[in-house]
Amino acid sequence: MALDHVRPRFYYTRRPTPDLTAVKTARKNGGSITTVTQPDDTFDWRIEVKATGAAAVFPAGAVWFRDVLPAAGATYSAPTVTAANPVTVPAGLGTCAIAANIVTCTTAAGGTLASGQSLYVTIPVDPTGTGTLTNTGATCQADYSGSVTESSEGNNACANSTVTVNTAASNTDLCAAGDVSACIALLIGHNGPQQNPPDACSGIDANFVIDRSLSISDSELSQLQGGITSFASALAGGSKFAGTQFSTTAETITSGYQSAATFNTAVNAIDQQFYTWTEGGIQTGAGNTANGTANPDMMFIVTDGSPNQNDNSGSDDLSLSMTWVTAANDAITAANAARTAGYVVRAVYAGDPDTNMPASWDAAERLAFANAVLTGLGGGTFLSGSWDQIAQNLLQSAGCDPTVNKSAGVPGHSVAGGAFEYVDWTITLTNSALTTKTGVVVHDANANNLISVAQIGTGGSCSPASGAGDWTCVIPAKVGSTNGQLTLTVRTTLAAYNICTGTSGTNTVTVSGGATGTSTASFNIAALPNDPSCLGTIVVHKEEAGSLANAANTWNFALSGGTAKANLSISDANQDSWTGLATGTYTVTELNLGHVATCSGTVADGAFVTTHGTATNPTDVGQSHGSLSVVAAGRRTCTSRTRPAPDDRHQQVELSPGRRRRGRQRHLDDRRHRRHQPDHFGLDDLRHAAGGFRRPGAGDHR
Incomplete structure (x- = not known):
C-alpha cells in the first residue's frame, strides 16, 4: 500500500484545571449555629476555601480570599488561617488581615493550594446588639x-x-430558674439611709413590728420577747411603745402607744402563726399611732427571716423564687412609705435564714438574699445576731447602747525610779439612756486587779468591787443632758523587759450582757539607752615584763568606734578605762611603736580577756585591737604586756644626765650588731618607749 494513501491520527490529553469553592458557617463550641443567646455571646464565622481538580497556583499579590462582614451589630477580632488535607498551611497563604469589617487574604510572594486541600479562615465575632447578623454570599469570595x-x-x-x-x-x-443573684437584682431600692434622732435615748415613740411566723421556735420566741421587753424597760423613762405582730396576717397588740409595762405585757402574750407577711405588719404598724407624743417616731422591724407572702391569704407557693422576691419588694415598699411618713425605720434580724426558701438555694445563697432584703427594709443597714442579742442590737440601732472606751495605759512601779512593774488602764462605760443599765459584764483578759470605780450619776457599781474580773456593773442613767458614766481603773502586770530598749503593748476590753462593744488601747515605755545599766566599759591594763619593767614608763591607748573618748595614758602595772560606752563595736589601738607586746590575762598571750568571752587580738604593738563588742552593763578587759625578745640578756638600765655605767660600749656594740633585727631592742627603742629617756652624751663618761 502506497504511503501517500495513509491518513495520520493525532491524540492529545487535556490538562486538569483547578476549581476553587468557598463555604461559610457560623460556629460555636465546635458546632454550627444559627442563633446566640444575647449580645456579647461570641461565635466564629469560618470560611472553607478548597481546591479541587488541580492545584490552585496564586501569583504574587493575588487576593485568594475576601469577605465583607456586616458593618453594624458586631465587632471582629483578627482572623486566623488553618489547613486540612494536609494540615500544614501552604507557604504564602497563612495570613489574613481585617480593616474595619473587611477581611482580605493576600499572598505577597505567591502560593499553591494543593488539589483536595482546604484552608479555613476563622473570624471571631462579638455581637453588640440584638437582631440578625447576615454575611452575604456576594461579598464573600475565593480568588477575589x-x-x-x-x-x-x-x-x-x-x-x-x-x-x-x-x-x-x-x-x-x-x-425563676433559680439564679439567686438575679433574684437579688430584682429587689427594689430603698429611700434610706437615716440618722437616729439626736435624743433617742431620752425619749422616742417606738413602734414595733414583730415577726411571729412559725419558723420561730418556742425558745427563740421567748428570747425575742425578752430582748424587746428589755429594750422597752431600758428606755421606759421617757419613751412610749406601740406593737404590731405579723405572720400570715397582721394585727396590733397595743392600742397605739403605751407605757413600757403595758407594752411588755402585750409582747409576752405573742404566740406563733404560719407565714411571713412583712408588708402587712409594716402597714398595720405605721397606722397604730394613737396616744403618740412629740418624741421622734422610730419603727423597729424584728424578724427571723425574709417575707414570703404578698397578702394575708397564705396561698403563695414558697418553692418559687419569685414568691420571695415579690413579697420582699412589697415589704420594702411599705418600709419606704413609713420612712416617707416620718419614721426612722430600723431592722433587727435574728437567727438563720429561712430554710423554706427554694430548695435549689444553698445556705450561702439564702443568707445573701436575706441580707439584701433586710438592707432594703432597714434603709441601707440592719443589725443581726443570735436571739439573745436582740436587746443589745435594738439599743445599738437606736443609738442607745452603752459605749465602752479604754484609754492609753499608764505604766507604774512600786519603787520610784525603778523599772516599771505594771500598767493601769482606764475603762469608761457611758449610758445615754434615762434608766440605769444593769448586768453589763466587763471582760479584760489581761487585767488581774480592779483598782477603783468612779461614776457620773448615781447607782453605779461593779461586782466584785476589786480584784480580778470579770466584773458585772451597773451604769448610772442619763440625767438631763448628762450621760451616766462608770469609770473603772484596772491593772495588768508588766512582764520583765529591757530598759535599754523599752517596751510597748496593747490591751482590749469587751462588754456584754445587754451592752456590746470592744475597745483597745496601747501603752509605751520609752527606751533608756543612757541609763548606767545600759552602758559598757573597756578596761586596759598595762604590764611591762623582764628588763623592760619600769613603773615610770607610760603607755598611750586610743579608742575609736563610738562617742569620742580621750586617750588613756597608763603607767606600768596599772590600768585605766573608758566608761559610759553605748552598745556597739569599738577598736583599741596602742600608740607606742617599736615594741613587741601581747594582750594577756588568764588566757594565752595574744587574746583579749573579757567578762563576755574572748576575742583574738593582734600581737604587734601599734596595731588595733578591733571588734570589741560592748553590751549593756558589759565590761571588757585587755591586759597589754611588753616584753623583751627571748635572747635579750640585758639588765634594766636607768639613764639620766651626768651618770655613766659600765659596759656601755659593750651594749652599744651589741646594739649595732642587732640593729636590723626586729625582735631586739636598742637604746633608742627604750628611750622612745619610756619617754624622757635620751642617748648619753660625751659628758656622761667618767
Whole structure:
C-alpha cells in the first residue's frame, strides 16, 4: 500500500484545571449555629476555601480570599488561617488581615493550594446588639482577584450565613430558674439611709413590728420577747411603745402607744402563726399611732427571716423564687412609705435564714438574699445576731447602747525610779439612756486587779468591787443632758523587759450582757539607752615584763568606734578605762611603736580577756585591737604586756644626765650588731618607749 494513501491520527490529553469553592458557617463550641443567646455571646464565622481538580497556583499579590462582614451589630477580632488535607498551611497563604469589617487574604510572594486541600479562615465575632447578623454570599469570595483560571468561575462565592442574636434572658426568667443573684437584682431600692434622732435615748415613740411566723421556735420566741421587753424597760423613762405582730396576717397588740409595762405585757402574750407577711405588719404598724407624743417616731422591724407572702391569704407557693422576691419588694415598699411618713425605720434580724426558701438555694445563697432584703427594709443597714442579742442590737440601732472606751495605759512601779512593774488602764462605760443599765459584764483578759470605780450619776457599781474580773456593773442613767458614766481603773502586770530598749503593748476590753462593744488601747515605755545599766566599759591594763619593767614608763591607748573618748595614758602595772560606752563595736589601738607586746590575762598571750568571752587580738604593738563588742552593763578587759625578745640578756638600765655605767660600749656594740633585727631592742627603742629617756652624751663618761 502506497504511503501517500495513509491518513495520520493525532491524540492529545487535556490538562486538569483547578476549581476553587468557598463555604461559610457560623460556629460555636465546635458546632454550627444559627442563633446566640444575647449580645456579647461570641461565635466564629469560618470560611472553607478548597481546591479541587488541580492545584490552585496564586501569583504574587493575588487576593485568594475576601469577605465583607456586616458593618453594624458586631465587632471582629483578627482572623486566623488553618489547613486540612494536609494540615500544614501552604507557604504564602497563612495570613489574613481585617480593616474595619473587611477581611482580605493576600499572598505577597505567591502560593499553591494543593488539589483536595482546604484552608479555613476563622473570624471571631462579638455581637453588640440584638437582631440578625447576615454575611452575604456576594461579598464573600475565593480568588477575589481572579488570579487563578478555574474550570468553573461561578462557585467562588459563599452562600449567605445569618445568625440571630436573641435578647438576653431577663432577671425574672433567671430568678425563676433559680439564679439567686438575679433574684437579688430584682429587689427594689430603698429611700434610706437615716440618722437616729439626736435624743433617742431620752425619749422616742417606738413602734414595733414583730415577726411571729412559725419558723420561730418556742425558745427563740421567748428570747425575742425578752430582748424587746428589755429594750422597752431600758428606755421606759421617757419613751412610749406601740406593737404590731405579723405572720400570715397582721394585727396590733397595743392600742397605739403605751407605757413600757403595758407594752411588755402585750409582747409576752405573742404566740406563733404560719407565714411571713412583712408588708402587712409594716402597714398595720405605721397606722397604730394613737396616744403618740412629740418624741421622734422610730419603727423597729424584728424578724427571723425574709417575707414570703404578698397578702394575708397564705396561698403563695414558697418553692418559687419569685414568691420571695415579690413579697420582699412589697415589704420594702411599705418600709419606704413609713420612712416617707416620718419614721426612722430600723431592722433587727435574728437567727438563720429561712430554710423554706427554694430548695435549689444553698445556705450561702439564702443568707445573701436575706441580707439584701433586710438592707432594703432597714434603709441601707440592719443589725443581726443570735436571739439573745436582740436587746443589745435594738439599743445599738437606736443609738442607745452603752459605749465602752479604754484609754492609753499608764505604766507604774512600786519603787520610784525603778523599772516599771505594771500598767493601769482606764475603762469608761457611758449610758445615754434615762434608766440605769444593769448586768453589763466587763471582760479584760489581761487585767488581774480592779483598782477603783468612779461614776457620773448615781447607782453605779461593779461586782466584785476589786480584784480580778470579770466584773458585772451597773451604769448610772442619763440625767438631763448628762450621760451616766462608770469609770473603772484596772491593772495588768508588766512582764520583765529591757530598759535599754523599752517596751510597748496593747490591751482590749469587751462588754456584754445587754451592752456590746470592744475597745483597745496601747501603752509605751520609752527606751533608756543612757541609763548606767545600759552602758559598757573597756578596761586596759598595762604590764611591762623582764628588763623592760619600769613603773615610770607610760603607755598611750586610743579608742575609736563610738562617742569620742580621750586617750588613756597608763603607767606600768596599772590600768585605766573608758566608761559610759553605748552598745556597739569599738577598736583599741596602742600608740607606742617599736615594741613587741601581747594582750594577756588568764588566757594565752595574744587574746583579749573579757567578762563576755574572748576575742583574738593582734600581737604587734601599734596595731588595733578591733571588734570589741560592748553590751549593756558589759565590761571588757585587755591586759597589754611588753616584753623583751627571748635572747635579750640585758639588765634594766636607768639613764639620766651626768651618770655613766659600765659596759656601755659593750651594749652599744651589741646594739649595732642587732640593729636590723626586729625582735631586739636598742637604746633608742627604750628611750622612745619610756619617754624622757635620751642617748648619753660625751659628758656622761667618767
